[in-house]
Amino acid sequence: MINKKTYKAYCLDLDGTIYRGKDAVEEAAEFVSRLQQQNIEPFFVTNNASMTQQQLKEKMTGFGITAKKERIISSAIAAAKYIKHWYPGKTVYMIGSEGLDQALRQEGLVRVEESADIVLIGLDRAITYDKLATACLEIRKGAVFLSTNKDLAFPSERGFLPANGAITKLVSASTGIEPVFIGKPEIHMLEAIQLELGFSKSEMVMIGDNYDTDIQAGIRFGIDTIHVNTGISSTATVLEKKEQPTFLIENLGYWKI
Amino acid sequence: MINKKTYKAYCLDLDGTIYRGKDAVEEAAEFVSRLQQQNIEPFFVTNNASMTQQQLKEKMTGFGITAKKERIISSAIAAAKYIKHWYPGKTVYMIGSEGLDQALRQEGLVRVEESADIVLIGLDRAITYDKLATACLEIRKGAVFLSTNKDLAFPSERGFLPANGAITKLVSASTGIEPVFIGKPEIHMLEAIQLELGFSKSEMVMIGDNYDTDIQAGIRFGIDTIHVNTGISSTATVLEKKEQPTFLIENLGYWKI
Numbered sequence: 315m316i317n318k319k320t321y322k323a324y325c326l327d328l329d330g331t332i333y334r335g336k337d338a339v340e341e342a343a344e345f346v347s348r349l350q351q352q353n354i355e356p357f358f359v360t361n362n363a364s365m366t367q368q369q370l371k372e373k374m375t376g377f378g379i380t381a382k383k384e385r386i387i388s389s390a391i392a393a394a395k396y397i398k399h400w401y402p403g404k405t406v407y408m409i410g411s412e413g414l415d416q417a418l419r420q421e422g423l424v425r426v427e428e429s430a431d432i433v434l435i436g437l438d439r440a441i442t443y444d445k446l447a448t449a450c451l452e453i454r455k456g457a458v459f460l461s462t463n464k465d466l467a468f469p470s471e472r473g474f475l476p477a478n479g480a481i482t483k484l485v486s487a488s489t490g491i492e493p494v495f496i497g498k499p500e501i502h503m504l505e506a507i508q509l510e511l512g513f514s515k516s517e518m519v520m521i522g523d524n525y526d527t528d529i530q531a532g533i534r535f536g537i538d539t540i541h542v543n544t545g546i547s548s549t550a551t552v553l554e555k556k557e558q559p560t561f562l563i564e565n566l567g568y569w570k571i
Numbered sequence: 572m573i574n575k576k577t578y579k580a581y582c583l584d585l586d587g588t589i590y591r592g593k594d595a596v597e598e599a600a601e602f603v604s605r606l607q608q609q610n611i612e613p614f615f616v617t618n619n620a621s622m623t624q625q626q627l628k629e630k631m632t633g634f635g636i637t638a639k640k641e642r643i644i645s646s647a648i649a650a651a652k653y654i655k656h657w658y659p660g661k662t663v664y665m666i667g668s669e670g671l672d673q674a675l676r677q678e679g680l681v682r683v684e685e686s687a688d689i690v691l692i693g694l695d696r697a698i699t700y701d702k703l704a705t706a707c708l709e710i711r712k713g714a715v716f717l718s719t720n721k722d723l724a725f726p727s728e729r730g731f732l733p734a735n736g737a738i739t740k741l742v743s744a745s746t747g748i749e750p751v752f753i754g755k756p757e758i759h760m761l762e763a764i765q766l767e768l769g770f771s772k773s774e775m776v777m778i779g780d781n782y783d784t785d786i787q788a789g790i791r792f793g794i795d796t797i798h799v800n801t802g803i804s805s806t807a808t809v810l811e812k813k814e815q816p817t818f819l820i821e822n823l824g825y826w827k828i
Contacts, residue, residue, distance in 0.1 A: 438700070439700045440700065441698075441699070441700045441703075442698070442699065443695070443696045443697065443698045443733075446698075446733055447729070447732045447733060450724070450730075450731065450732060450733050451729055451730045451731075451732070454730055454731060455730075466744055466745050466747075467707070467745045467746070472704070472708055473707075473708045473711055473712075474707065474708075474711060474745070474746075475704045475707060475708070475745075476700075476703055476704060476707050476741060476742070476745035477745065479744065479745075480741045480742070480744045480745035481741060483740050483741055483744040484733060484737045484738060484740055484741040485733070485737075487723055487736065487737045487740040488723050488724045488731070488732075488733035488734065488736075488737035489724070489731075490723075
């Protein structure tokens with residue numbers, strides 16, 4: 315087992331790290347349980363913006379993981395916190411699903427249908443031309459343009475479906491304006507955790523399977539990173555990258571606390 | 572008046588060349604009438620894929636121009652002719668409006684909702700997530716990907732709205748596959764005219780106001796081009812381009828036949 319360093323804030327990715335689709339990653343579930351035995355509540359950091367904290371908590375319960383709801387940071391939660399922190403009192407035109415709507419309400423933000431200060435786009439499977447047109451018009455009138463994440467496709471029973479990054483692309487292509495993305499590999503979700511609980515960067519670690527999102531987010535934010543070989547980026551692939559994670563392990567069973 | 576050359580096929584752009592929004596370009600209307608007095612029926616070549624030939628004909632009638640319906644080539648008409656010529660007997664999954672649907676029916680093409688050989692995207696103001704998802708799934712399964720044009724925005728009373736190129740961008744971003752675009756600056760509309768009526772390239776000329784679409788289409792197809800200073804690209808701008816139109820005139824009043 316490796317034990318090179320201990321941290322206060324363990325930030326764990328979900329899909330590919332804690333679970334793979336409908337299956338738990340056993341060693342990750344045990345890792346979370348070991349942390350909790352030492353009174354450390356980990357953070358769960360996911361680009362998913364469609365599900366609410368409660369829905370994500372219940373999904374993890376199904377894998378035998380007891381997560382603290384307020385420590386589940388989705389790109390929806392982080393977007394709402396980002397707006398509240400950087401644009402206090404500003405109004406939001408939102409395209410997105412229940413998870414995003416609830417995150418905005420949780421932070422007390424006001425949604426409007428026109429003359430918005432901010433346009434925020436998340437995955438919306440009830441998208442219409444009118445919603446997209448309004449987003450374009452508001453951005454052209456000067457609204458700040460935010461998007462939960464840049465994921466282009468996600469797997470479903472039917473095959474790969476268009477994800478939020480693709481919907482966002484329609485709006486950025488039409489307006490010629492690029493959004494600020496909240497999700498990994500951007501730093502905003504990790505920053506939200508830091509701002510809220512006052513950790514120093516040396517006390518934080520980002521753990522994930524995806525080099526381009528999880529590991530990059532940690533590197534860009536300037537904290538330690540642990541790559542696990544349980545998901546999308548194999549260890550072999552990661553070893554070829556110019557910027558390396560702080561640690562590479564096969565799975566979280568190999569990390570002593 | 573300039574009369575450097577006469578042609579058999581005068582291919583005229585519409586918006587910015589024949590009319591500007593709701594107003595006729597007077598000299599262009601007179602030019603069409605002068606051609607017709609010499610028994611030359613011009614072609615009208617527009618990236619618009621939403622309106623039918625009949626609707627475009629009626630619009631021109633309002634400006635005092637009598638156009639032959641079958642000589643109005645929209646990107647919808649050209650897309651249908653392109654499919655019929657290059658993919659005879661193949662089925663089409665279509666996103667688009669009445670103009671595109673009618674163009675497909677006119678060429679006897681068969682629309683399907685799944686297992687399509689071809690995915691064709693045109694501007695659709697009744698777009699849904701499900702339509703976009705189906706397009707992505709069919710393209711990932713191997714369907715040929717076509718799009719009427721790459722226009723990113725179009726003016727409306729509310730402001731600039733997302734156009735077909737932006738909708739197409741969603742699908743190409745999500746699938747990682749770029750479509751074949753039918754509209755100008757691609758050559759397919761001019762090619763459709765040539766294939767159908769057997770002109771040689773030296774008998775054809777493309778006339779338009781937009782350097783990036785009209786003039787580029789003519790240059791790429793290898794025919795003469797006439798730039799008119801009545802629309803989007805000013806003569807001054809065009810003179811700075813590396814590849815020059817064959818002729819530059821202020822308006823079509825200056826062109827003797």
